[in-house]
Amino acid sequence: MALLDFLKKIEPDKKKSPFLHTLFDGFFTFAFSPNATTKGGVHIRDGMDLKRTMVHVVLALQLCYVFGTYNIGHQHFVALGMHTGFVEAIHLKLAYGLIQLLPIFVVTHLVGLGIEFWYAAKKGHAIEEGFLVSGALIPLIMPPDIPIWILALSVAFAVWIGKEAFGGTGMNILNIALLARVFVFFAYPTTISGDHVWVSTFMDEGVVKAAAGSVAEYGWWHTGFFNGLFEWMGLDTFRAGATVVDGYTGATPLGLAAKGSWADVTAVYSPSQMWWGAIPGSIGEMCKPAIIFGAVFLIATGIASWRIMLGAVIGCATMGLILNGWGATEFMLIPWYYQFIMGSFMFAVVFMATDPVTAASTTRGKWIYGFLIGFVGLIIRVLNPAYPEGWMLAILFMNVFAPLIDHYVLEGNMTRRAKRLAAIKSTAS
């Protein structure tokens, strides 16, 4: 183990340079499981640890990442009216998506991990793995065209205020990834609201938007690096100066539904398109099969709670049926089963709601928590006049209520146990 000896040799001193030591420790324990043995208590420990738990969530997200990368490019070219087929010019779409996604991914991790490392050094504990998952989730729930500085600010807010202020991994009340998203939503409403942000990257007099006539913006990576590469390989290249086709809006299905009816939605997107996910939207939330793959993976490995997922589906279906029955607006009349595939319901329920730290922690509490997320989320989606999506707010709302749910479940347990004891006492005496 020459590498091990080398790493041990370069280990910085903990007292002289605490930050460097924390950094070293973080990377060292990443590369090597520590040699700690059990002391007192049990003598054997389960092979599972927090790193392994977290990395399995990241693994479950991989298909969403692949499809998200493709879809950024695909939507870009659909707006231009070029390569509209699903598999046409797949190299261009992936290259375009990568150029868009990589900076988001890198900045998210630089900012988030930077704050984590700094706090770990300051408090003198090991770097905890919480941000592994948050860092993988945040890029997937952002619009593809988010300005990098807004992203950096939102990640800093989420990690700093949402997590470190509460004491670090395992102590936070609100879901970190959603906190970053909600920060963007409330702090920069003008920059990222409307239909234009979901498709990238077009400039119209200095403002990012995907309206008819806007010109596609390419940088050195597109025209210099990838065009050179693709030319050499004899493939299609990015064409500078292409403009958005007439009549293109880049609206999301929910945007259409909020303004019109199900017929207006299906006029633009078919249910199968919504199912496969080749439509505008947040980066990782569109492809339902990829999310279902993640859900099955998480349930099979036992990492995420199937109770929360199933509870949310039941809650959403219940509210969908109620709204269908009520039918006061066109939006309410959208068949309840289509509500599942329209927005980010699945992604939110599979990856956000099941965060064990912020969810209810009791078995019964998980059912209630999941159900209410589905129930409340659809109310927000359909009845909220400002913004036609609800899962972010519903989950944060239920995060706040999760301790209350647990409290009553525990009270119930305590009462039940007390009653059983009292019954036995009365028969014994």
Place this chain on the structure above:
Amino acid sequence: MKNGILKASFLVFFLSFAFTASAQSSGDSSNYLLYGLIAIAALILIAVILQVSDNLLRIEAKQLGADKSGESFSLFPSFSKMFTPAAPDYVGEEPVHRFTKGHDILLEGAAEGAIEDAEVNTFAIQPKNFIGMSPIPKVTVEVGDNVKAGDILFFDKKRPEVKYAAPVSGEVIAVNRAEKRSIAEVVILKDKDMQYRSIESFDLANGSREELVNYLLEGGAWPLIRQRPYNVVADPSETPVNIFVSTFDSAPLAPNLNLVVEGQEAAFQKGLDVLNQLTGGAVYLGLDARTGNEPAAAFRNASGVEKQWFNGPHPSGNVGIQIHHTMPVDAQMKAWTVDVQGVITIGKLLLEGKYDASRVVVIAGAEFVEPKYVRTYQGANIGDLVKDNTKADSKVRLVSGDLLSGKQKSAEQYLDFFDDQLSSIEEGDYYEMFGWLVPIAPRPSISNTFPNFLYPDYKFTPDTNTHGEKRAFVVTGQYESVLPMDIYPQQLMKSILVNDFERMEGLGIYELVEEDVALCEFVCTSKQPLQAILREGLDAMQDQG
């Protein structure tokens, strides 16, 4: 009742669906859907009527007191009856407590074969084995004294009536002290021929309970009886509600108690008779209903006791789990527990008039050359027990007790008072490259991220590596999945950490001792020391009074 409500709500659910369907189906082509839904609704209506009548039937049975026998008066067979395999023949018609929660950790190195006599020279009784005892008990012998088996070695100044007896006869060769002059062990060099202090016999049929208690106290057998909550030596001035004896041990590599009781049937039954006199309630015997583990005749045919059958993975054999499912305890309702070998010792005291602390000990673990059963006495020297039996080429940790709740010992130390198991495990102080991501050696785990579930019969050779660092509580629902009790362990642990006494009491801290949460500690992703936390909480509760 709950089912009825559930089905009724489904009915409403489907009806609302049907109305929307009918509203949408303007043409006659999709009327099939509507008819279909109405048919389903009708079926559900019938089911609800059936359910209600079934419930009425059961309520009637309850009012008449006919359901006490455990027989089902429902129209439908219960789910558990339909899907659980039939109990083994010897269980007969008696009800079985079945657990799905829990986990059997299968390990290499199980002991088999006949019981050998061990050659052990020194024995020791360790005051620290008795929870709550003052650190410096009054030692009534001096170094150099000759004692007989059953002679009193020391007693606790707080409770002088409880006397702790010598397990063997011989010379007291040392009174070893630990930190702050506390007494660690009183060591006896065993004679070649055992001599017993003769104790006059006791007439169980005519003696009073008080006389019996005094007899056990004088005979030195009292410390074998422990009290729940807290797992401390029982208070002789109290009368327990019930006494529990578990006749099987489900811990990893635990001894087969059928072997232990072989040839001691009379003493075991006598011991149970003694316990019957001590309690105001009943003596409950926990029996093994797992297939292929037929309890010995001494257990099955024991008389004067209430038998309870338990089926499920570890910790189904823990007496704490069995108490929970029979008759739970709290600060006022105390139960006493005695292990099988303790019962035999008590029985022999009455039968033969001597304190016979002989113990069958299992020496098991992958690091032993030859795992085996040996016959020795309480507090045997570990070095003597494992002489020439450990594998030479590995760093071995010796553990008195099982690998989940036992104590680490060196070869110079002694088996703990209540332990009948000596385990071994390899030390795991190595670095493993990407060990968290791609583990090389197989390791026990309840997680499906390891391929363990594909090999349910695989026997592991684990080591003491923690496989990760300590973290805050993150994962939920994990502890509950291995604790077959109506208790929320994680919330209980948190309430202990914040000293919330009301919560601790309400969430059932009285029902737990270390061995019950040991499996929770094993599975903990955050590597939290649950047994230590629980003891902290129990100490705090005890201080509160």
